[in-house]
Amino acid sequence: MHITDWLRHAKAVLVETGCPDPEIDARWMAEDVLGMTQFDLKFEGDREVTPVQLDRLNAMLARRAAGEPVQYILEEADFMGLKFHVDKRVLIPRQDTETLVEHALIALSRIGEAEALDLCTGSGCVGLSLKSLAPLANMTLTDVSREALEVARLNAAKLGLDVDIRHGDLFRAVGRQRFDLIVSNPPYIPHPDLADLQREVQHEPMLALDGGRDGLDVYRRIAQEAPRHLNPGGAVYLEVGIGEAEAVQALLKININCAETGIVKDLNGIERVVWAKAKE
Ligand code: GLN
Numbered sequence: 001m002h003i004t005d006w007l008r009h010a011k012a013v014l015v016e017t018g019c020p021d022p023e024i025d026a027r028w029m030a031e032d033v034l035g036m037t038q039f040d041l042k043f044e045g046d047r048e049v050t051p052v053q054l055d056r057l058n059a060m061l062a063r064r065a066a067g068e069p070v071q072y073i074l075e076e077a078d079f080m081g082l083k084f085h086v087d088k089r090v091l092i093p094r095q096d097t098e099t100l101v102e103h104a105l106i107a108l109s110r111i112g113e114a115e116a117l118d119l120c121t122g123s124g125c126v127g128l129s130l131k132s133l134a135p136l137a138n139m140t141l142t143d144v145s146r147e148a149l150e151v152a153r154l155n156a157a158k159l160g161l162d163v164d165i166r167h168g169d170l171f172r173a174v175g176r177q178r179f180d181l182i183v184s185n186p187p188y189i190p191h192p193d194l195a196d197l198q199r200e201v202q203h204e205p206m207l208a209l210d211g212g213r214d215g216l217d218v219y220r221r222i223a224q225e226a227p228r229h230l231n232p233g234g235a236v237y238l239e240v241g242i243g244e245a246e247a248v249q250a251l252l253k254i255n256i257n258c259a260e261t262g263i264v265k266d267l268n269g270i271e272r273v274v275w276a277k278a279k280e
Contacts, residue, residue, distance in 0.1 A: 001054060003030065004045035010061050017065040018199075025070045029060045032074050067199040080129035084155050089147040091208040093125035097185050097239055099266040100273050101129050104183045104237040107275070108134040111180050115231070117142070119170055119184040119222065122208055124152030124163075126185055131161045137181075139163040142173035145207055170218070171225045178231045184222060185239035190215035215241055216248065223251040230256070233280040237273060245271035252276040 001009075007026050014022035030041055033056045034049070049057065060073050069092055071077040077086045079093035080101055086092050108114055108130060114137045118127030121141035131139040141156075141163055143149050149167055156163050166173040188211040189197070201209070211217055219238065226236050236256065240248045245263045252261055252274065259279045266272035 001049050002046050003034065003041060003049055006030065006049055006054070006057055007041070007045070010057070013061060013065050017067075019064060019067075020198075020200075021070075025064055026061075028070055028074060029057060029064070033057050033060065068203050069200045072203065077123070077125075079125045080133070082125075082129055082132060082159060084123050084125050084128075085151060085158060086123050087151065088203060089145070089205065090123040090151045091204050093123060096266045096268070096270075096272055097126060099264060100183065100185055100237060100239040101126055101133075103264050103273055103275065104130060104181060105133055107181055107235045107237065107277075108137050112136055114138070114180040115178070116140070116181040116183065117174065117177075117179045117229070119182065120144075120186045120208070120218070121152050121165075122148050122185075124155045124165075126183055127163060128152070128155055128159055128161050130183070131163050132159060140174060140177075140179075141165045142168055142170070144169045145205070148205070148208070170221055171229055174229065176228070178229050178234070180231050180234045181237070182222075182226060182229065182234070183237045184218075186218035186222065187211045188215045188218070188239075188241040188244060190241075211241070215244060216251070219244075219248045219251055223248075223255040226252075227256055227278070230278050233259070233278060235275060235277045237275045239272060240274055242270055245274050248274045249276075 010026035011022045033053050063073050071086050071092045077084050077093050116137045116139050118141045121127050121143045127139050127141040187209050189209045191213050256276050257279050258276045261276040263271050264273040
């Protein structure tokens, strides 16, 4: 079978099984198995696929057709220009979350040698990309899931980034330590909405998605406990789900003695990041 024939076949299977990005997914799997770039695939499409390659391609295709996200199949996701190992132990990094990193980074760059904390780190995508872009910051990454922390550790090693990774439920992982920046993309899907999530999302860890009855459970806890862990003038940056920004901003205002707070939209125009800066 020629590469182009397999790509055509894969696309047809993925269209038929209702996968949202059939062409991209087929191409990514082919690039991975054949060790080729998008450019190679285009110009060497008449190359024969070996039987071993064909078996691997079809095994991947079957998993994808059954609804498993392509990033789990390839065990890789791009985020902030970095490649992260991902598998079913962690949430797949989303492009929306780059908005969180970009804005937290602005805050970090003002402080320089900051103490910074990433709560609910999952794959480590937020904390590790911050460390890579602001190397002077001392980054601590925490998660309640030991499995997720194994992935975060793997990613820190893979990217050659020196960060402190600790297990524990939110701030319990850090004792009485205080920070200049606290950042988090916590679970925020309202519990009743979990059942309606896309087929692909159902493969991701529920613990990383379930935000309790109204989606705000983890924000309540972060907002209540943050004052005991913020240095004077320190800032909190939180990613929020659709329609949650105002409620989360209110939670931060009630709990933190704020000098300033704000809401930032993502590239789709959705209010995605809520931040608060404590008084000096
Ligand atoms: N911080 C990780 C991410 O942004 C994991 C988030 C989570 O588990 N809710 O992908």
